[in-house]
Amino acid sequence: MAFLGLHLGNACATGSLYKKRKVVQQCFRQQPLALLITVFIFITAEVRLWTADPPRHYPEKATAAGETACGCFIFLNNIHPQERNNIMEKTYDIHVEKFVPLISPSQLKDRIPLSQASHETVVAGRRAIADILGGKDPRLLVVTGPCSIHDEKAALDYAARLKALGDRVNDTMLLVMRTYFEKPRTTVGWKGLINDPWLNGSYDIGTGLERARRLLVQITEMGVPTATEMLDSIVPQYIAGLVCWAAIGARTTESQTHREMASGLSMPVGFKNCTDGSLATAINAMIAARSSQSFLGIDPDGQACIVKTTGNPHAHIVLRGGTRPNYDTVSINEAVSMLSAKDLTRSILVDCSHDNSRKNHELQASVWQDVINQRIDGNKSIIGLMLESNLNAGNQKNTGDLAAMAYGVSITDACIDWETTEQLIISAHEQLSHANTAATDGGFHRYKVG
Numbered sequence: 001m002a003f004l005g006l007h008l009g010n011a012c013a014t015g016s017l018y019k020k021r022k023v024v025q026q027c028f029r030q031q032p033l034a035l036l037i038t039v040f041i042f043i044t045a046e047v048r049l050w051t052a053d054p055p056r057h058y059p060e061k062a063t064a065a066g067e068t069a070c071g072c073f074i075f076l077n078n079i080h081p082q083e084r085n086n087i088m089e090k091t092y093d094i095h096v097e098k099f100v101p102l103i104s105p106s107q108l109k110d111r112i113p114l115s116q117a118s119h120e121t122v123v124a125g126r127r128a129i130a131d132i133l134g135g136k137d138p139r140l141l142v143v144t145g146p147c148s149i150h151d152e153k154a155a156l157d158y159a160a161r162l163k164a165l166g167d168r169v170n171d172t173m174l175l176v177m178r179t180y181f182e183k184p185r186t187t188v189g190w191k192g193l194i195n196d197p198w199l200n201g202s203y204d205i206g207t208g209l210e211r212a213r214r215l216l217v218q219i220t221e222m223g224v225p226t227a228t229e230m231l232d233s234i235v236p237q238y239i240a241g242l243v244c245w246a247a248i249g250a251r252t253t254e255s256q257t258h259r260e261m262a263s264g265l266s267m268p269v270g271f272k273n274c275t276d277g278s279l280a281t282a283i284n285a286m287i288a289a290r291s292s293q294s295f296l297g298i299d300p301d302g303q304a305c306i307v308k309t310t311g312n313p314h315a316h317i318v319l320r321g322g323t324r325p326n327y328d329t330v331s332i333n334e335a336v337s338m339l340s341a342k343d344l345t346r347s348i349l350v351d352c353s354h355d356n357s358r359k360n361h362e363l364q365a366s367v368w369q370d371v372i373n374q375r376i377d378g379n380k381s382i383i384g385l386m387l388e389s390n391l392n393a394g395n396q397k398n399t400g401d402l403a404a405m406a407y408g409v410s411i412t413d414a415c416i417d418w419e420t421t422e423q424l425i426i427s428a429h430e431q432l433s434h435a436n437t438a439a440t441d442g443g444f445h446r447y448k449v450g
Ligand SMILES: O=C[C@H](O)[C@H](O)COP(=O)(O)O
Pocket: 147, 183, 184, 185, 186, 187, 188, 189, 354, 412, 413
């Protein structure tokens, strides 16, 4: 009734003849008396406006008459002014199809708890990464693994191989597995296992969170430290306790929301330089992330809340190239000067993939070797490298049919295969071991930060 009253007013003021007729018919069926009185008041108002001296113009007259009629209808039907909001045309969620409730972070943690073995891997992994960033651990941090996880079986296969390799090179490198569940897209595309776990556009995010958490538990139970990109600001509540290193990607490093989220994350966070190659965005991000922040989020029970953080002490930069690669000596020195000027940690991780290899996975090997050479030559600011690597090389189209797709091949960016990965890591391990042994003054000195 109230809704019709409002529509009557609106229809009188602005509507088409058809709309007016429809609204009046509805009103008449439901509230004949109120309608008659309203129509009478409306006509009286119209007549007064049309005969006013000086004459008033049409839109003003129509609106005023409509509002008068609407006001009278609301008054006659005893509608409280506050209820008007409820009967007005909807101004929110117009483009929202539906809201699908999700399990809360604590419910998911109860369902898939952190085991003792996982806990040990996460704590030791984070500590080792923080020590590498701070210059206390002389090893090289190597973040390697698929561009994105789409098949848990292949991910576990990769993790098992990485565990064996990590044990072998443990005295020169810390190997951390890319377990990327969220993919930022330049335009559109598959957004990762959390967003679309069935690879078919069904967006079963609840299942995605569950599968991501379960896989992280399995990988950390194998003793393999994990790395992921944090993209959605709600996701960390569900999985962050199982992640040793996090990235904020090139597309989101400039975003305030992501910087705030990073300030509260429990693990070291690497900020990628911007897609155009700008370092300033990552440097500004590091300043924002090390500061305490207050922002909107959810608590472990899924309740919307204000999240107050203390700031992340282990924010650092990741060079991933832009309009040109930025892994060369000149680019790295430029990054060091910019970081020094802002009194930030000068520890740099170089991503061999993305725009450093011009998205050609085969070029990752030469980027890798160039950076290893710089490190051996004494570039003390290089603390780590990243590879996009999978069981098998290249990439394939996501057809949505996991059984029909090639095993261990990326469905996002092209990756190098396992054999190449192993060969690069072992070769670098040998070169680093040799350099350490050969150095007459006890090995190259790690860069002390702060
Ligand atoms: O690392 C993965 C991709 O480079 C990133 O998600 C962007 O991919 P897109 O440009 O294909 O969307």
